[in-house]
Amino acid sequence: MxxxxxxxxxxxxxxxxWFVDIHAQNNKADSTIIxxxxxxxxxxLYDFSSGQKVITLDSSVLKQYAFxxxxxxxxxxxxxxxxxxxxxMLSNIGIRGNASNQTGVFWNGxxxxxxxxxxxxxxxxxxxxxxxVEMQYGGGSSLFGSGCIGGxxxxxxxPIFNKKSEVNLSLSKASYNDISAAAKxxxxxxxxxxxxxxxxxxxxxxxxxxxxxxxxxxxxxMKNAAVLSKGLLQDFAYKINKNQKISVSAWGQNNYRQIxxxxxxxxxxxxxxxxTIRSVLNWDMTTENNKIYIKVAGIFEDQHFTDSxxxxxxxxxxxxxxxxxxxxQKINKNIKIEGGINNTLxxxxxxxxxxxxxxxxxxxxxxxxxxxxxxxxxxxFSIRYDLIKGIxxxxxxxxxxxxxxxxxxxxxxYVSKNYRIPTLNDMFWQPxxxxxxxxxxxxxxxxxLSARYSGKSFFKKAEISLTAYHTIINNxxxxxxxENVYWAPQNIRKMRSEGVEAExxxxxxxxxxxxxxxxxxxYTSIMNSNQIxxxxxxxxxxxxxxxxHKVLFNINCQYKNINLTxxxxxxxKRFTSVDNTKMLPYFNLSLLSISYILHYWGLSSExxxxxxxxxxxxxxxxxxxxxxxxxxxxxxxxNFNSNK
Amino acid sequence: xxxxxxxxxxxLIGIACLFASCKKDKQIINDNNETTxxxxxxxxxVNEGAFQTGTGTVSFLNRSTKVVKQDVFNLVNNRPxxxxxxxxxxxxxxxxxxxxxxxxxxxxxxxxxKSVGVINDVSLPRFFIGVSSxxxxxxxxxxxxSVINLSDNSITKTINVGGSPDKMIATGGKAYIIGSAGFxxxxxxxxxxxxxxxxxxxxxxxxxxxxxVLDANNKIWIICGAIPxxxxxxxxxxxxxxxxxxxxxSVEQTFDLGSKNFGAKIVINAAxxxxxxxxxxxxxxxxxxxxxxSQMPFIAKSFYAIGFDNTESILYGADPKLYTGNGWVxxxxxxxxxxxxxxxxxxxxxxxxFN
Numbered sequence: 001m002x003x004x005x006x007x008x009x010x011x012x013x014x015x016x017x018w019f020v021d022i023h024a025q026n027n028k029a030d031s032t033i034i035x036x037x038x039x040x041x042x043x044x045l046y047d048f049s050s051g052q053k054v055i056t057l058d059s060s061v062l063k064q065y066a067f068x069x070x071x072x073x074x075x076x077x078x079x080x081x082x083x084x085x086x087x088x089m090l091s092n093i094g095i096r097g098n099a100s101n102q103t104g105v106f107w108n109g110x111x112x113x114x115x116x117x118x119x120x121x122x123x124x125x126x127x128x129x130x131x132x133v134e135m136q137y138g139g140g141s142s143l144f145g146s147g148c149i150g151g152x153x154x155x156x157x158x159p160i161f162n163k164k165s166e167v168n169l170s171l172s173k174a175s176y177n178d179i180s181a182a183a184k185x186x187x188x189x190x191x192x193x194x195x196x197x198x199x200x201x202x203x204x205x206x207x208x209x210x211x212x213x214x215x216x217x218x219x220x221x222m223k224n225a226a227v228l229s230k231g232l233l234q235d236f237a238y239k240i241n242k243n244q245k246i247s248v249s250a251w252g253q254n255n256y257r258q259i260x261x262x263x264x265x266x267x268x269x270x271x272x273x274x275x276t277i278r279s280v281l282n283w284d285m286t287t288e289n290n291k292i293y294i295k296v297a298g299i300f301e302d303q304h305f306t307d308s309x310x311x312x313x314x315x316x317x318x319x320x321x322x323x324x325x326x327x328x329q330k331i332n333k334n335i336k337i338e339g340g341i342n343n344t345l346x347x348x349x350x351x352x353x354x355x356x357x358x359x360x361x362x363x364x365x366x367x368x369x370x371x372x373x374x375x376x377x378x379x380x381f382s383i384r385y386d387l388i389k390g391i392x393x394x395x396x397x398x399x400x401x402x403x404x405x406x407x408x409x410x411x412x413x414y415v416s417k418n419y420r421i422p423t424l425n426d427m428f429w430q431p432x433x434x435x436x437x438x439x440x441x442x443x444x445x446x447x448x449l450s451a452r453y454s455g456k457s458f459f460k461k462a463e464i465s466l467t468a469y470h471t472i473i474n475n476x477x478x479x480x481x482x483e484n485v486y487w488a489p490q491n492i493r494k495m496r497s498e499g500v501e502a503e504x505x506x507x508x509x510x511x512x513x514x515x516x517x518x519x520x521x522x523y524t525s526i527m528n529s530n531q532i533x534x535x536x537x538x539x540x541x542x543x544x545x546x547x548x549h550k551v552l553f554n555i556n557c558q559y560k561n562i563n564l565t566x567x568x569x570x571x572x573k574r575f576t577s578v579d580n581t582k583m584l585p586y587f588n589l590s591l592l593s594i595s596y597i598l599h600y601w602g603l604s605s606e607x608x609x610x611x612x613x614x615x616x617x618x619x620x621x622x623x624x625x626x627x628x629x630x631x632x633x634x635x636x637x638x639n640f641n642s643n644k
Numbered sequence: 645x646x647x648x649x650x651x652x653x654x655x656l657i658g659i660a661c662l663f664a665s666c667k668k669d670k671q672i673i674n675d676n677n678e679t680t681x682x683x684x685x686x687x688x689x690v691n692e693g694a695f696q697t698g699t700g701t702v703s704f705l706n707r708s709t710k711v712v713k714q715d716v717f718n719l720v721n722n723r724p725x726x727x728x729x730x731x732x733x734x735x736x737x738x739x740x741x742x743x744x745x746x747x748x749x750x751x752x753x754x755x756x757x758k759s760v761g762v763i764n765d766v767s768l769p770r771f772f773i774g775v776s777s778x779x780x781x782x783x784x785x786x787x788x789x790s791v792i793n794l795s796d797n798s799i800t801k802t803i804n805v806g807g808s809p810d811k812m813i814a815t816g817g818k819a820y821i822i823g824s825a826g827f828x829x830x831x832x833x834x835x836x837x838x839x840x841x842x843x844x845x846x847x848x849x850x851x852x853x854x855x856x857v858l859d860a861n862n863k864i865w866i867i868c869g870a871i872p873x874x875x876x877x878x879x880x881x882x883x884x885x886x887x888x889x890x891x892x893x894s895v896e897q898t899f900d901l902g903s904k905n906f907g908a909k910i911v912i913n914a915a916x917x918x919x920x921x922x923x924x925x926x927x928x929x930x931x932x933x934x935x936x937x938s939q940m941p942f943i944a945k946s947f948y949a950i951g952f953d954n955t956e957s958i959l960y961g962a963d964p965k966l967y968t969g970n971g972w973v974x975x976x977x978x979x980x981x982x983x984x985x986x987x988x989x990x991x992x993x994x995x996x997x998f999n
């Protein structure tokens with residue numbers, strides 16, 4: 001069967017299936033109300049992102065990935081494009097077909113993308129460490145700064161006062177010699193909150209795969225693919241008085257992994273050590289109509305890669321010092337403004353940079369949000385100004401609108417200009433680094449229509465939304481060969497992307513079953529829209545490794561103490577050559593997970609069992625990088641808590 | 645409630661359909677209904693393949709029909725060549741394709757391109773040469789020369805020479821090997837006795853020797869592209885051409901080429917009297933019997949690799965263009981320097997082999 005036809009059929013089916021019954025959807029104003037209590041770090045995401053599309057992965061989803069990394073979670077639950085080089089291996093994630101360096105990554109409001117390459121390896125983020133994950137689609141530079149062209153991810157640890165104290169212990173055993181353990185101790189009263197989380201994972205990842213790159217397609221076992229990961233996260237929060245609060249989050253992680261070769265290479269002894277320390281100190285004072293805050297953060301990354309076969313021994317150390325001061329003010333019942341100043345100093349100590357390199361960035365940002373009561377619409381305007389000596393950075397304004405159109409139909413419009421500052425690597429890598437690079441800049445526009453329905457009987461809640469977007473990116477940085485043998489980056493490329501996303505959600509109740517259905521579809525087209533030479537075969541061709549189609553389907557069923565989840569992700573064909581003549585076929589990854597909770601003596605235990613790649617398919621995300629077949633995970637969790 | 649249950653059933657059917665339409669169907673394209681020896685005569689172009697995750701390919705030009713076939717290894721053998729294809733040597737009717745990162749040398753029948761064996765466990769191999777009817781050498785950037793038993797493709801011995809041994813020439817019972825600037829700034833030149841498979845000598849003849857040829861007078865011409873200084877490019881020396889006498893094991897003459905090219909290549913014409921070498925701005929020509937460094941390029945276009953086809957006296961130049969997409973090959977008349985034609989090949993063409 002033709003792959004294209006298949007995807008088309010799925011697309012049609014998807015819609016026919018949802019339109020049968022549901023007229024419904026997602027309203028942003030709703031989430032604004034629910035999330036009023038969040039810290040300043042997320043305030044920008046909620047109160048000033050009118051018109052934008054934001055999805056939340058809450059603790060109930062995160063819990064199912066307690067022993068896995070964020071990459072594993074995102075591949076299953078979002079429309080983002082995950083490029084992972086193997087189980088627990090380097091994972092680059094982009095939104096709406098954009099590159100991972102055009103995607104912002106934030107932890108408690110601070111940018112954790114590496115200053116060196118402007119991206120994050122999502123396999124190094126344990127899902128266990130976060131209380132909530134938000135994914136914002138589309139341009140976000142006016143709110144979050146450089147690199148937010150395709151969208152951004154936001155990870156949060158939320159202190160909750162006066163809730164309960166608890167001790168949580170989890171153990172897991174999974175296929176391919178994977179042993180994981182996680183623990184969390186929470187103490188909380190009216191004034192004080194402390195949460196200590198620890199994580200350990202040791203996996204060999206020695207799965208078997210069919211090596212279709214070799215003569216006779218032999219079954220081979222992964223070699224040199226082990227991972228050892230340890231991490232500790234400490235949160236403190238203290239209420240100084242009625243209005244003032246201070247909080248600290250400190251996160252240290254030590255990760256060792258072997259890097260396997262590809263299917264076409266036989267031997268590898270590459271290894272990578274990643275050590276990171278990230279900390280944020282936040283003070284805020286909140287009164288009825290205003291809030292001021294000061295935030296200080298430090299990030300230290302140390303990455304050491306060795307490959308004795310090709311004689312590579314490279315080490316990079318990067319320090320980021322971030323300080324931010326800001327405010328938000330309610331002018332009246334319907335108007336709110338927010339603003340502040342951020343300073344980020346990045347220092348990179350990398351051999352190939354020929355000495356220490358520094359980048360000092362100062363940003364000024366201001367947002368205005370107006371609730372137009374008579375028509376029930378929110379209007380948002382934001383702007384940000386970044387200042388770095390020697391780099392031309394565009395001014396990125398954004399305008400967002402959202403509100404009710406008619407009855408249960410809601411609309412959103414978002415127009416923005418966005419940018420990405422050249423990374424230290426682009427500017428200083430020897431040889432080739434180009435200190436004269438300009439920022440990439442994009443013009444994004446999107447609109448969405450949604451419907452939302454609440455009922456009492458079968459469908460308690462149903463939502464459906466449809467989003468369309470169009471983006472133009474200019475001055476894209478691309479490394480090209482030069483006459484001097486080495487490669488050098490240039491602001492040479494123009495790109496254009498457009499796409500459609502559809503999401504549907506339903507919560508229903510059948511007797512004692514609580515059923516949640518979640519489903520989404522994306523069509524992504526992203527291509528180079530200028531031809532940089534007559535031999536440029538990528539002109540007007542889809543970018544490599546970006547699927548046109550992605551479909552997610554998730555059903556969760558809760559019956560008494562039993563929870564059952566089925567998840568399915570369809571990823572369409574992806575081109576592997578710039579002229580779109582070679583491709584990887586589509587794949588369909590399914591997952592089944594069941595958990596059972598028992599309560600006794602003030603203690604609760606939860607046993608879980610999960611089957612990944614249920615259909616046992618052979619697939620590759622990156623060409624010649626094998627992925628595991630059907631695999632299993634058992635988990636056991638004990639929770640002691642004292643409800644106050 | 646009944647109505648609600650109907651809806652639920654409908655949803656389930658929807659899910660079922662979703663899966664039904666996702667059945668796996670693999671297609672294998674095979675249009676290899678050609679003559680029995682489709683590759684008996686022609687030109688092979690070895691393409692490195694896309695950076696990092698790609699696989700190398702071999703393109704094939706039929707001289708008479710001018711038809712270029714792409715990825716002939718995969719076409720015939722239904723599997724990729726591997727990452728990164730480096731060179732190909734035809735010896736005793738077999739083609740030895742060296743695949744660098746895959747640590748192997750694929751052995752195929754030179755006429756049919758059908759896989760007939762593989763030399764495994766040669767870490768970072770670069771070149772193959774046959775040194776006798778039963779013996780071959782594989783140089784590798786792991787600092788070793790592997791001695792191959794050609795009857796079963798096994799490694800019988802490894803000769804440790806150090807550095808990054810690269811291109812090899814066998815003449816007068818000895819093998820001459822340049823130690824190129826692989827990972828380290830290697831500027832060595834090794835001599836191996838073929839009968840005993842032992843290293844006789846290591847000489848220093850110039851900075852970063854990157855290619856060499858043997859001429860009609862039994863002299864070896866070695867081009868040394870100089871060692872790159874990325875940070876201070878003014879500090880980089882010019883490329884030199886070294887005339888080496890293998891009988892006396894001595895350098896006879898060294899020519900300053902007036903310019904630099906870290907990956908300089910050199911080829912020789914059919915009569916073995918005229919050299920063609922690359923600098924960053926083009927291909928230069930030099931007569932071996934009247935060696936004068938020309939200030940003007942013979943062909944003013946830079947190439948990643950060059951080749952000389954003795955059958956047609958045509959000079960080949962490989963241009964990888966943007967390196968991410970397909971490269972191009974340009975053919976030139978070796979006397980007039982006029983362009984004969986050009987054609988598209990695989991990603992990063994790097995080596996020519998003529999059959």
